[in-house]
Amino acid sequence: MRIGARTFKTGLAVLLALIIPELIGLGDSVGLTATAVILTMMPSVQETFDKIGSRMISNIIGGLIAFVISNFFGDSNLMIAAATALLIAILHQLKLDN
Numbered sequence: 001m002r003i004g005a006r007t008f009k010t011g012l013a014v015l016l017a018l019i020i021p022e023l024i025g026l027g028d029s030v031g032l033t034a035t036a037v038i039l040t041m042m043p044s045v046q047e048t049f050d051k052i053g054s055r056m057i058s059n060i061i062g063g064l065i066a067f068v069i070s071n072f073f074g075d076s077n078l079m080i081a082a083a084t085a086l087l088i089a090i091l092h093q094l095k096l097d098n
Contacts, residue, residue, distance in 0.1 A: 061087065065086055
């Protein structure tokens with residue numbers, strides 16, 4: 001079994017995503033952070049950096065929508081589905097839907 005540069009890069013990024021939130025006291029968000037890192041990784045370092053901006057904006061908008069909807073309407077399955085649909089619509093309008 002051979003571990004290539006892309007696999008190593010992804011592993012390193014996940015490690016950093018797990019360590020940094022823990023160091024700054026955000027232990028509950030560790031799983032989500034690692035998932036976001038894995039989904040953001042691209043075949044090359046340049047492609048990864050090209051996507052970081054749009055993914056960061058998308059994650060911030062998604063977090064805000066989740067915060068508002070869960071605090072005002074609860075976190076039922078229906079509200080999660082509504083938040084997801086709203087996020088997709090907003091990202092589509094902002095041309096961040098890829």
